[in-house]
Amino acid sequence: MNWFLGHLDEVGSLMATHAVLASAPLLAGLLLAIPLGWLARRYRLLRTPLIVGTGLLYTIPSLALFILMPLVLGTGILDPLNVVVALTVYTVALLVRTVSDGLASVPDDVLQAASAMGIGRVSRFFKVELPLAVPVISAGLRVAAVSNVSIVSVAALLGIAQLGSLFTDGFARNYLDPIVVGILACIALALVFDLLIVTLTKAATPWLRVGSPA
Amino acid sequence: MYPGGTTAVGGLSLDIPTGQITVLVGPSGCGKTTSLRMINRMIEPSSGLVAIDGRDTATLEVNELRRSIGYVIQSGGLFPHQSILDNIATVPLLLGWGRAKARARAHELLELVGLDPALAKRYPSQLSGGQQQRVGVARALAADPPVMLLDEPFSAVDPVVRAQLQDEFLRLQAELGKTIVFVTHDIDEAIKLADLVAVLRVGGTLAQFDAPARLLADPADDFVADFLGRDRGYRALGFVAAPGLPISAEPTVPLGATPAEAKQAAAGADWLLVLDAAGAPAGWVEPARLLAPITSAELHRGGTLARVGGSLRAALDAALSAPSRRGVITDDAGGLVGTVRAQDVLVEIERGPKTGAP
Numbered sequence: 014m015n016w017f018l019g020h021l022d023e024v025g026s027l028m029a030t031h032a033v034l035a036s037a038p039l040l041a042g043l044l045l046a047i048p049l050g051w052l053a054r055r056y057r058l059l060r061t062p063l064i065v066g067t068g069l070l071y072t073i074p075s076l077a078l079f080i081l082m083p084l085v086l087g088t089g090i091l092d093p094l095n096v097v098v099a100l101t102v103y104t105v106a107l108l109v110r111t112v113s114d115g116l117a118s119v120p121d122d123v124l125q126a127a128s129a130m131g132i133g134r135v136s137r138f139f140k141v142e143l144p145l146a147v148p149v150i151s152a153g154l155r156v157a158a159v160s161n162v163s164i165v166s167v168a169a170l171l172g173i174a175q176l177g178s179l180f181t182d183g184f185a186r187n188y189l190d191p192i193v194v195g196i197l198a199c200i201a202l203a204l205v206f207d208l209l210i211v212t213l214t215k216a217a218t219p220w221l222r223v224g225s226p227a
Numbered sequence: 228m229y230p231g232g233t234t235a236v237g238g239l240s241l242d243i244p245t246g247q248i249t250v251l252v253g254p255s256g257c258g259k260t261t262s263l264r265m266i267n268r269m270i271e272p273s274s275g276l277v278a279i280d281g282r283d284t285a286t287l288e289v290n291e292l293r294r295s296i297g298y299v300i301q302s303g304g305l306f307p308h309q310s311i312l313d314n315i316a317t318v319p320l321l322l323g324w325g326r327a328k329a330r331a332r333a334h335e336l337l338e339l340v341g342l343d344p345a346l347a348k349r350y351p352s353q354l355s356g357g358q359q360q361r362v363g364v365a366r367a368l369a370a371d372p373p374v375m376l377l378d379e380p381f382s383a384v385d386p387v388v389r390a391q392l393q394d395e396f397l398r399l400q401a402e403l404g405k406t407i408v409f410v411t412h413d414i415d416e417a418i419k420l421a422d423l424v425a426v427l428r429v430g431g432t433l434a435q436f437d438a439p440a441r442l443l444a445d446p447a448d449d450f451v452a453d454f455l456g457r458d459r460g461y462r463a464l465g466f467v468a469a470p471g472l473p474i475s476a477e478p479t480v481p482l483g484a485t486p487a488e489a490k491q492a493a494a495g496a497d498w499l500l501v502l503d504a505a506g507a508p509a510g511w512v513e514p515a516r517l518l519a520p521i522t523s524a525e526l527h528r529g530g531t532l533a534r535v536g537g538s539l540r541a542a543l544d545a546a547l548s549a550p551s552r553r554g555v556i557t558d559d560a561g562g563l564v565g566t567v568r569a570q571d572v573l574v575e576i577e578r579g580p581k582t583g584a585p
């Protein structure tokens with residue numbers, strides 16, 4: 014506790030970096046997963062390769078991916094971009110299936126009705142399919158958010174500073190306090206992300222929170 | 228023809244009259260939905276053409292075509308994430324009407340289809356099945372399309388609500404005069420709603436295309452006759468007016484009359500007709516059994532009412548369903564005109580145009 018109070022500033026700044034490193038890939042991954050999920054839903058032939066293929070990406074060990082990134086991107090080993098890109102890959106891996114499932118959850122008669130009224134393909138996607146897929150996509154997003162918060166800490170092994178640094182630091186000095194603080198801070202961050210996603214989802218789906226027929 | 232080679236509809240050629248209700252009816256899988264969807268190009272015919280007002284629909288921009296055709300399906304297909312008002316305003320907005328005008332129009336339609344304006348802000352899940360179906364119709368009507376396609380729009384609701392929706396549908400059509408193609412597998416619904424009925428066989432070939440009365444009176448073959456089912460002769464009477472029925476005056480007493488008054492009015496008859504305060508028929512009583520002034524609870528209400536100038540079927544049914552066997556005839560306002568007996572209706576049937584050749 015004393016250690017924590019003495020290092021408030023440091024923990025705060027590590028947490029801020031951690032939040033950025035975890036959330037930027039979440040957004041980027043979502044933006045990439047939407048078109049990929051759409052392709053997987055739209056073209057039956059692409060479905061298996063896309064979902065299995067992106068799913069396999071998740072099985073690459075994170076440390077390996079962090080180390081590989083500089084080779085692929087031509088960045089320095091300490092560049093935070095490595096973490097962002099690697100986590101984007103993981104997010105895409107988790108979300109392509111979710112987006113595809115979310116789009117599949119939209120009732121067929123609603124789609125038929127939309128087309129029959131002369132709503133074009135593109136606006137049907139943005140005005141009907143995507144909004145109705147939000148609940149399913151949001152569930153996947155919550156998993157990805159928590160997963161990102163936890164995986165970011167691995168990057169501490171490469172010397173990229175964030176909450177994970179508290180683990181390496183505590184371990185190196187054989188000192189428990191920073192490790193405990195790091196764990197608690199990670200949990201707090203994950204909870205904040207989760208709460209944020211739940212709140213945004215509720216705001217985006219007002220029709221789900223109304224009573225049944227009068 | 229679907230990929231895989233199912234010919235869902237083959238050799239079907241229909242001339243659908245403008246401003247009337249044409250009903251496609253036939254057993255499940257005979258291609259009714261497929262035919263309907265070829266009209267708004269949800270399905271492109273592999274051969275043949277669909278023309279509206281002489282224009283081949285294949286030459287039109289597909290979304291423009293669809294916006295000019297109202298489409299209603301069984302399940303409603305309402306957008307769960309939009310309010311009732313926004314659902315109805317969909318096509319006007321697509322046509323670029325502007326929000327205010329589209330919403331004003333949507334409000335107008337809510338009223339037109341008999342929905343409480345208070346429902347405007349609700350979501351579809353907050354409505355009953357019958358209400359949702361009305362919203363579906365309102366949404367299809369929103370941009371005032373000349374052509375409407377309805378695919379079993381009333382089959383997901385209970386029989387009472389269905390009958391209500393059908394009656395309102397006819398009332399609306401009398402007002403709007405749309406060119407309507409209506410799909411159902413319920414022959415009674417077809418006969419009730421249609422100006423023209425097209426009976427389809429599996430494979431999408433046309434078995435018969437005729438007015439309902441003609442269909443009942445003269446089925447083209449065994450398939451059509453089977454499909455029409457029982458009581459065809461009786462049901463056909465529903466299309467024959469009975470202007471010349473002899474209507475007899477009927478003795479009556481008002482509600483609240485004493486047993487003595489009732490016996491005197493009945494003059495020996497077993498059953499006596501009772502009128503309510505407004506002079507409308509309320510039911511029958513047996514004067515001999517009366518012990519106290521007539522109350523509403525004692526009335527026998529089995530008899531159906533027929534309107535003067537209504538069909539022979541209604542008149543016959545009124546006679547058969549009344550305990551006195553005298554069918555009550557009312558005017559349009561519901562006031563008593565008199566009664567008819569079944570035998571008079573039968574004489575009229577014998578005398579009138581033969582239903583075999585209406």
Ligand SMILES: Nc1ncnc2c1ncn2[C@@H]1O[C@H](COP(=O)(O)OP(=O)(O)OP(=O)(O)O)[C@@H](O)[C@H]1O
Nearest residue numbers: 229230233235254255256257258259260261262412
């Ligand atoms: N997308 C499709 N692909 C292949 N075959 C189809 C497709 N849709 C319908 N069919 C077939 O075409 C035929 C006609 O189907 P359609 O849906 O038009 O029947 P329907 O008369 O509307 O039946 P119902 O009363 O059950 O709604 C059926 O044999 C059906 O199996």
Ligand SMILES: [Mg+2]
Nearest residue numbers: 259260261378
């Ligand atoms: Mg059908």
